[in-house]
Amino acid sequence: MAGTPEVASAGPLLEMRGITKRFPGVLANDNVDFDVRPGEVHALFGENGAGKSTLMHVLYGIHQPDRGTIALGGRPVRIPSPAAAIAMGIGMVHQHFMLVPTLTVAENVSLGLKSSRGPLKDLSRVAARVEELSESYGLRVHPSAKVWQLSVGERQRVEIIKALYRESRLLVLDEPTAVLTPGEVDELFAALRKMASEGCGLVFISHKIREVLGLSDRVTVLRAGRRVATVQAGEVSGEQLAEMMVGRHINREDLTASAVPGRARLSVKGLVVRGDRGTEAVRGVSLEVRAGEIVGIAGVSGNGQRELEEAIAGLRPPAQGSVLVDGAELAGRPSGAVRRAGLGYVPEERMRHGVVGEFSVAENLMLASSNDPALLRRPGFLRRRAVRARARELVAAFDVRTPSLATPVRNLSGGNIQKLIVARELAAQPKVFLVAQPTRGIDVTAARYIHERLRAEAAKGTAVLIVSEDLDEVMTVSTRVLVMYEGRVIGEADPRHTTREAIGLMMAGVVAAGAEPARGPGRELEAAADAEVV
Amino acid sequence: MVGWAVLPVSALAALAIGAVLILAFGANPITGYRALLNGAFGGSYALASTAQKATPLLLVAAGTCVAVRANVWNIGGEGQIVAGALASTATALALPGLPGWLLVPLVLVVAAAGGALWAGVAGVFKAYFNVNEILSTIMLNLVAVQVMNYLLSGPMVNRSQSFSVTGLIPQTRLLSSRSWLPTLVPGTQLNLGVLVALAVAAAVYVLLWHSGFGFRARAVGLSPEAAAYAGMSVRRTTVNAMLLSGAACGLAGAVLVFGSISHRMVTDGSLTGFTGNDGFNGIVVALFGGLNPAWSVVSAFLFGGLLVGGTAMQGATGVPTDLVTTIEGLVVVFVVSMDFLRTGARLRQEVTERGGDGDLPARARSRSLVLRLARARV
Numbered sequence: 001m002a003g004t005p006e007v008a009s010a011g012p013l014l015e016m017r018g019i020t021k022r023f024p025g026v027l028a029n030d031n032v033d034f035d036v037r038p039g040e041v042h043a044l045f046g047e048n049g050a051g052k053s054t055l056m057h058v059l060y061g062i063h064q065p066d067r068g069t070i071a072l073g074g075r076p077v078r079i080p081s082p083a084a085a086i087a088m089g090i091g092m093v094h095q096h097f098m099l100v101p102t103l104t105v106a107e108n109v110s111l112g113l114k115s116s117r118g119p120l121k122d123l124s125r126v127a128a129r130v131e132e133l134s135e136s137y138g139l140r141v142h143p144s145a146k147v148w149q150l151s152v153g154e155r156q157r158v159e160i161i162k163a164l165y166r167e168s169r170l171l172v173l174d175e176p177t178a179v180l181t182p183g184e185v186d187e188l189f190a191a192l193r194k195m196a197s198e199g200c201g202l203v204f205i206s207h208k209i210r211e212v213l214g215l216s217d218r219v220t221v222l223r224a225g226r227r228v229a230t231v232q233a234g235e236v237s238g239e240q241l242a243e244m245m246v247g248r249h250i251n252r253e254d255l256t257a258s259a260v261p262g263r264a265r266l267s268v269k270g271l272v273v274r275g276d277r278g279t280e281a282v283r284g285v286s287l288e289v290r291a292g293e294i295v296g297i298a299g300v301s302g303n304g305q306r307e308l309e310e311a312i313a314g315l316r317p318p319a320q321g322s323v324l325v326d327g328a329e330l331a332g333r334p335s336g337a338v339r340r341a342g343l344g345y346v347p348e349e350r351m352r353h354g355v356v357g358e359f360s361v362a363e364n365l366m367l368a369s370s371n372d373p374a375l376l377r378r379p380g381f382l383r384r385r386a387v388r389a390r391a392r393e394l395v396a397a398f399d400v401r402t403p404s405l406a407t408p409v410r411n412l413s414g415g416n417i418q419k420l421i422v423a424r425e426l427a428a429q430p431k432v433f434l435v436a437q438p439t440r441g442i443d444v445t446a447a448r449y450i451h452e453r454l455r456a457e458a459a460k461g462t463a464v465l466i467v468s469e470d471l472d473e474v475m476t477v478s479t480r481v482l483v484m485y486e487g488r489v490i491g492e493a494d495p496r497h498t499t500r501e502a503i504g505l506m507m508a509g510v511v512a513a514g515a516e517p518a519r520g521p522g523r524e525l526e527a528a529a530d531a532e533v534v
Numbered sequence: 535m536v537g538w539a540v541l542p543v544s545a546l547a548a549l550a551i552g553a554v555l556i557l558a559f560g561a562n563p564i565t566g567y568r569a570l571l572n573g574a575f576g577g578s579y580a581l582a583s584t585a586q587k588a589t590p591l592l593l594v595a596a597g598t599c600v601a602v603r604a605n606v607w608n609i610g611g612e613g614q615i616v617a618g619a620l621a622s623t624a625t626a627l628a629l630p631g632l633p634g635w636l637l638v639p640l641v642l643v644v645a646a647a648g649g650a651l652w653a654g655v656a657g658v659f660k661a662y663f664n665v666n667e668i669l670s671t672i673m674l675n676l677v678a679v680q681v682m683n684y685l686l687s688g689p690m691v692n693r694s695q696s697f698s699v700t701g702l703i704p705q706t707r708l709l710s711s712r713s714w715l716p717t718l719v720p721g722t723q724l725n726l727g728v729l730v731a732l733a734v735a736a737a738v739y740v741l742l743w744h745s746g747f748g749f750r751a752r753a754v755g756l757s758p759e760a761a762a763y764a765g766m767s768v769r770r771t772t773v774n775a776m777l778l779s780g781a782a783c784g785l786a787g788a789v790l791v792f793g794s795i796s797h798r799m800v801t802d803g804s805l806t807g808f809t810g811n812d813g814f815n816g817i818v819v820a821l822f823g824g825l826n827p828a829w830s831v832v833s834a835f836l837f838g839g840l841l842v843g844g845t846a847m848q849g850a851t852g853v854p855t856d857l858v859t860t861i862e863g864l865v866v867v868f869v870v871s872m873d874f875l876r877t878g879a880r881l882r883q884e885v886t887e888r889g890g891d892g893d894l895p896a897r898a899r900s901r902s903l904v905l906r907l908a909r910a911r912v
Contacts (some may be wrong), residue, residue, distance in 0.1 A: 116614055134592045208591055314765075315762060315763065334767060335762060335764075335765045336765035338765070339765040340765075345763065353759050353760055353763040355757075355760055356753050356756045356757045356760045357750075358756050359756065363749070363753075365759075367753060367764040370746045370749045370750050370753075370765040370766070371746060376746055380745050381740075381744050381746075382749065492666065
C-alpha cells in the first residue's frame with residue numbers, strides 16, 4: 001500500500017501526544033497521551049462520555065484535534081479523513097457495523113478497493129483471501145454468504161476480516177464484545193491475540209473490567225476527557241480500575257437479598273410466537289414471575305427473547321398460549337390494554353422503541369399517559385402545567401440529567417434516556433415490570449442506578465422480568481435465571497449457586513450438570529429440548 | 535443554513551428562475567412581476583380576491599398538516615374536495631327550503647363529512663391493510679372526479695338550461711340563496727369561507743399542540759414504533775388523522791360551491807375542472823408553511839396572491855398563467871432540497887458537538903454513519 005509508513009519494530013506503532021479536542025461546551029479530550037506498541041493489546045477504558053470514542057475518532061480522521069500530534073511508526077502524520085486513515089493502515093471496527101446487508105461477505109470486503117483485475121471484478125480472488133484469513137485467524141465466516149443472513153457475531157468477524165484484508169497494522173475495536181455471547185467473545189479474543197502476536201497493534205475500547213483485564217497488555221483509563229493513568233494490565237485489580245474510572249471508591253454491588261417471593265403476578269403458559277419471517281421464534285415457553293422476584297432471562301440474542309417480550313407486551317399476537325397478569329388474560333390484547341392491566345415495559349432498542357427522539361423530555365415522559373385524566377382537561381386538551389409538573393418530579397426522582405424539560409431526548413446520553421424510560425414506566429406503578437437489556441451500552445454509574453431501582457421495585461412487590469445478553473448483569477441482579485435457547489426455556493438456575501460457565505453452556509444449548517432442570521408446567525418441552533441437545 | 539431563511543430564499547430562487555422564463559417569452563420580468571404583485575396585493579379588491587383564492591388552499595393545507603404530522607401523506611385533497619362539494623351540493627339541492635342559519639352550517643358539516651368519508655377509505659386501507667396512502671388517495675381522486683362528471687351531467691344536472699349543440703353543461707341549477715356563504719365585504723367576493731378557514735387553521739394548531747389526540751398523532755408521525763410501544767393505537771390514530779384531514783378538504787369543497795360567483799357546482803369534465811388544482815396546491819401551501827397551520831395562513835395568502843396575480847401578469851405581458859404553476863413547482867423543489875441541506879447540516883453539527891460518542895443519539899448516529907461512509911468513500 002503506497003504511503004504506508006514502515007513500522008520500526010522497536011518504537012511504538014502509534015504515538016498520540018497532547019491530543020486536545022473541544023466541542024461546543026465540552027472538552028472531550030484534554031491533553032491526552034496514548035501510544036500503541038506493535039504486538040500489544042492496549043485497552044482504552046472509561047465511562048460513556050469519558051472521551052474514548054473522541055480520541056479514536058481523531059485517530060481515524062473523523063475529527064481533527066485542536067492541539068496535539070499523531071505519529072505513526074515514528075513519523076508525524078496528519079489524518080484528514082477515514083480514507084486517509086485506512087490508507088495509513090489503520091482499521092476500525094465500529095460498534096455499529098458498516099456493512100451492506102444485501103451484498104456477500106466477499107463483496108463487502110472488496111467494497112471501495114480497486115480490483116486487481118482492473119475494471120473487472122476479482123471476487124473469486126477476494127473470496128479466496130477471505131477464506132485464507134478466516135481460516136488462519138479462526139474467524140469462521142463464509143465468503144459467499146449474504147451479510148443479512150449472518151448473526152451479529154459473524155458480521156463482526158467480517159469487519160475484522162475487512163481490516164485484515166486491507167493489511168491494517170493498527171486495529172481499533174469499539175466495544176466489540178457488547179453484542180457477543182461468552183463463547184463468541186473467547187473466539188474473538190483468540191483471533192485478536194493471534195493478530196497481536198503477528199505484530200499488529202490493537203486498541204480495545206471497553207467498559208467491562210473483566211474483559212479489559214483478560215485481554216489487554218496495558219490499560220489507559222480516561223475520565224472526563226483526561227488520561228487518568230496507563231497501567232500494565234497484570235498489575236492492577238478490577239477494583240482499582242473501577243475506582244480510576246469513576247474517580248472515587250465504589251462498593252461492589254450487593255447480590256440481591258432473596259426476598260421470599262409472593263404470589264405469581266405474571267404467568268406465561270405454553271406461549272408460541274411467530275417471528276418476522278413466519279417461523280416459530282418462541283416455541284412453547286412457560287414461566288412465572290412472583291411478586292418480589294427478579295427473574296432474568298439469559299440467552300444469546302435471536303433465540304426468541306425479543307418475540308417473547310413483544311408477545312407479553314401486546315406488540316406481537318402469540319399464535320398460542322396465554323399471558324396472565326394478576327390472573328387477567330392478556331394474550332393477543334393490544335399494547336395499550338396490556339399497559340392498563342399493569343405491565344411496564346422497557347424495550348430493548350431504547351432510541352427506536354422507547355422514546356420519540358424529537359420529542360422533549362417532558363413529552364417523552366407522558367408518552368404512555370396521553371389519556372391520563374390527570375393530564376387532560378375536559379374535551380381532551382392537555383394540561384401543560386400538570387405535564388410539566390409531573391415531568392419535573394420524575395426527572396428529579398430518577399436523576400435524569402437534562403439541561404431542561406424542553407430538551408429533545410435525542411440530545412441526552414444513553415444512560416439518561418434509559419433512566420427516563422424507567423422513570424416513565426415506573427410512574428405508572430406497574431404490577432409486572434418487563435425490562436429488556438436494562439443497561440446495554442450505558443455507563444457503570446447509570447447501570448448501577450438502574451439495578452438499584454429494579455431491586456427496589458421488586459422489594460415493593462412488583463414482579464420484575466429482565467431479558468439480558470449481559471451474563472454478569474443477569475447473575476448480579478436476578479433472583480432466578482432462566483436460559484432461552486432456540487425459542488425455549490432450556491434451563492433454570494439460582495445465580496448464587498451457579499457459575500457463569502454453566503449458564504454460558506446452557507446459552508449455547510448444552511444443559512450442563514450443576515444447573516437445575518427447569519421446573520413448572522413447561523417441563524415436558526424442556527425435557528424434549530434437553531433430549532435434542534444431548 | 536439558518537432555518538427561517540429557507541423559505542424566503544426558496545421563494546426568491548424560484549422567482550429568479552421565473553424571471554428567466556419570462557425573458558424567454560420575450561417579456562420584461564420587471565413589468566411581469568409588477569403586474570403580478572399589483573394584481574395580487576394592489577388595493578382592497580385585489581386583496582379580497584387573493585384572500586378568497588387562499589381560502590380553499592388554507593383548508594387543504596390545514597388538513598395536510600394534520601395528516602402529514604401523523605405521517606400519513608394525504609395526496610387526496612382533490613378527491614376529498616369533490617366529495618365534500620358533491621355531498622353538500624346534494625344537501626342544498628334537496629333541502630332548498632331550510633332557513634339560512636340552519637342551511638349554511640348544515641352544508642358545511644355535510645361537506646366535512648363527505649371529505650372525511652372519502653379520506654377515511656384511504657385511512658382504513660392504510661391502517662388495516664397496509665395500502666400505501668399516497669397511491670390510494672391519488673386513485674381516489676380519479677374516482678371522485680369521474681363520479682362528479684357522472685352526477686353533474688346526469689342525476690344532478692340542471693335540465694332547464696338552454697339547449698346547445700354540445701349538449702348540457704355539466705352543472706347544477708342555481709343553489710338556493712339561503713345556502714350561499716354570506717359576503718363579508720360588500721362589492722368583493724370575500725365571504726364567510728375565509729373565517730371558516732382561519733378557524734379551522736386555528737383549531738388544527740390547538741389540536742396538534744395542545745390536545746391528547748394531537749400528541750398521539752405527532753408521536754405516531756415521528757416514530758410509529760415508539761408510539762406503539764408506549765401503548766398508543768397507531769391504526770386508530772392513522773384513521774383519525776385521515777378523517778380530520780379529509781374533513782378540512784371537504785370544507786374547501788363547500789367553499790368552492792357556496793362561496794363561488796356562480797353559486798352552483800360546475801365542472802368542465804377535466805380532472806381539475808372543478809377544483810382548479812386546489813387539492814394539490816394546498817399541499818404545497820402546507821409544505822411551504824412548514825406543516826404548521828399558523829404559517830400556512832401566511833403561505834396560503836402568498837400562494838393565493840401568486841395565482842390571482844398570475845392572471846394579471848398574463849394580461850399585462852402575455853406570459854401564460856402556467857408560468858405561475860412552474861414557479862410554484864420550483865418553490866417546492868427549493869424548499870424540499872434546502873430543508874434537506876439544513877437537516878444534514880444540523881445533524882453534522884450534532885455529531886461533531888457530541889464528539890461522535892458511543893452514546894450518540896440514534897437518529898444522529900444513523901445519519902452519522904452515512905456521513906462517515908461518505909467521508910470514508912467506502
